[in-house]
Structure formats: structure tokens, C-alpha cells
Amino acid sequence: MEALILEKIENGIQTLTINRSDKKNAITLDMYLALTQALNSAKQNDDVRVTLITGAGADFSAGNDLAEFVTLAQTPDKLNTTFDFLHTIATYPKPLVAAVEGMAVGIGVTMLLHCDLVVASQSSTFILPFVKLGLVPEAASSLLVPSLVGHQRAFELLVLGEAFDANLALELGLINKSCDLGSAYEDALVYANKLSVLPTQAVQLSKRLLKQPKEDSVQLSLARESRVFKERLTSQEARDAFMAFLNKA
Numbered sequence: 001m002e003a004l005i006l007e008k009i010e011n012g013i014q015t016l017t018i019n020r021s022d023k024k025n026a027i028t029l030d031m032y033l034a035l036t037q038a039l040n041s042a043k044q045n046d047d048v049r050v051t052l053i054t055g056a057g058a059d060f061s062a063g064n065d066l067a068e069f070v071t072l073a074q075t076p077d078k079l080n081t082t083f084d085f086l087h088t089i090a091t092y093p094k095p096l097v098a099a100v101e102g103m104a105v106g107i108g109v110t111m112l113l114h115c116d117l118v119v120a121s122q123s124s125t126f127i128l129p130f131v132k133l134g135l136v137p138e139a140a141s142s143l144l145v146p147s148l149v150g151h152q153r154a155f156e157l158l159v160l161g162e163a164f165d166a167n168l169a170l171e172l173g174l175i176n177k178s179c180d181l182g183s184a185y186e187d188a189l190v191y192a193n194k195l196s197v198l199p200t201q202a203v204q205l206s207k208r209l210l211k212q213p214k215e216d217s218v219q220l221s222l223a224r225e226s227r228v229f230k231e232r233l234t235s236q237e238a239r240d241a242f243m244a245f246l247n248k249a
């Protein structure tokens with residue numbers, strides 16, 4: 001069976017592909033672990049100057065695997081694997097580029113807040129459905145989305161959780177560029193190639209300087225959100241929402 005996270009390192013660029021297109025690239029704990037391990041090993045690998053994250057097939061990611069959420073409700077501490085991934089992506093020292101096609105849902109959107117350059121195809125759709133699922137925002141999105149767009153627009157995106165398109169994502173500052181359907185990866189690769197030939201240390205130091213002012217608050221938000229998120233996972237509201245999805249209600 002093909003790996004659910006594919007890794008390729010070429011010309012200084014590590015490409016990580018979420019490879020579960022039959023489930024719209026929904027992410028399981030094993031996949032978070034593989035992503036974390038790949039990012040951690042890239043940190044130590046001088047051959048990697050840039051990391052590019054993308055999804056196989058037509059979608060970026062439908063977010064956390066909801067079937068797995070049902071079983072995790074019995075053992076919410078296992079969610080630490082997801083939170084380790086979020087900590088790793090939030091503190092990743094090398095530039096991160098993302099290529100988004102199709103659906104980006106939940107963590108499929110919030111992980112973009114930790115990327116440095118994001119390309120999304122014009123037909124991509126973004127959804128932050130946490131509250132509809134009885135959950136709360138994660139990935140420090142309760143801090144980073146309001147910083148990006150102000151409280152009222154953040155509340156609308158994170159609490160009403162309605163779908164929005166690449167034009168709005170561009171206007172909100174969530175993505176750098178919208179492109180034609182099917183060319184997000186090629187366009188993201190253009191960004192990655194540009195970054196890979198810039199002076200490596202200067203790029204990483206600049207990223208650090210840009211991130212440093214919010215570093216402590218991001219860590220605090222991650223910790224605060226993960227505590228509440230775990231509690232919510234075991235709630236009846238969440239259970240009902242997961243079952244409704246799984247039963248296609």
C-alpha cells in the first residue's frame with residue numbers, strides 16, 4: 001500500500017504530500033506522526049532548504065479524520081499526536097510553502113496559518129467547521145485568525161463556519177495567490193524554487209524575526225485550545241455531529 005504521507009527531497013525542496021485522496025486527504029494520527037517526523041528530520045537535513053505541503057488528487061485536506069475522532073473520544077490524550085504536529089509546524093524554522101486544490105477543511109485551513117507562502121486554486125473551498133462539530137478552534141487559530149482579519153470577521157469564519165472561496169481567502173490574507181485549477185503545485189513550486197536559492201541562513205533568520213513577536217502567544221493559544229478541544233471531543237454535541245457525518249445524516 002502506498003504511504004499516506006509521501007516525501008520527496010529534490011533541489012533543496014522537501015515535498016510532503018497528504019496521500020489519501022479517497023477520503024479527501026482526511027488526516028489520521030498515523031499521518032500526523034509521519035508529518036511530524038518528516039518535518040523534524042528536515043530540520044536537521046541541510047539538503048532541505050524549503051518544505052512544500054500539498055494534497056494528492058483533487059483536494060488539499062478534509063481535516064481531521066472524523067471516524068477516528070469517534071474512537072479518540074475514549075482516549076482524548078492520544079490527540080497529543082495532533083498537537084505535536086501543530087507545535088512542530090508552528091515552530092518549523094525553514095520556509096513552508098503550501099499548495100491547495102479543492103477542499104481545505106479544519107486543520108486543512110488552520111495549518112496554512114503556519115505556512116509562509118500559500119497558493120490555492122481558484123476553485124478551492126475553505127471551511128472552519130469546528131463549532132458545527134461541537135468543537136473549538138485549534139492550531140492557534142483563535143489567536144492568528146483575529147490577528148489576520150479582526151475579531152468580527154474571525155468570529156464569523158470560526159464560529160459560523162461557512163465555506164469561503166479562494167477570492168475571500170486572498171482578500172483575508174490567508175493565501176498569497178490564487179491560480180488556475182490544477183496549477184497550485186506548479187505555482188507553489190515556483191515560490192519554493194525562489195526561496196531555495198536565497199541565502200539559507202538569512203531566510204531562516206528572517207522567518208524567525210517575523211514569527212518571534214507572536215511566538216509566546218502562539219504557544220499559549222496552542223496549549224489553551226488543546227485543553228478545551230480534548231474536553232469537547234468527549235462532549236455529546238461532538239459525538240452527535242461525528243455520528244451525523246458518518247451516517248451521512
Ligand code: COA
Nearest residue numbers: 022023024026062063064065066067103105106107129130
Ligand atoms: N474524515 C473522515 N472521512 C472523511 C472526511 C473526514 N474529515 N472528509 C471526507 N471523508 C470521506 C467521506 O466519508 C467519503 O468517504 P466514503 O467515500 O467512504 O463514503 C469520502 O471522504 C468523500 O467525502 P464526501 O463527503 O462524499 O465528499 P463531498 O464532496 O460530498 O464533501 C466535504 C466534501 C469535505 C465537504 C465533506 O466530506 C465533509 O464535510 N467532510 C468532513 C470535514 C470535516 O468536518 N473535517 C473535520 C474538521 S475538524
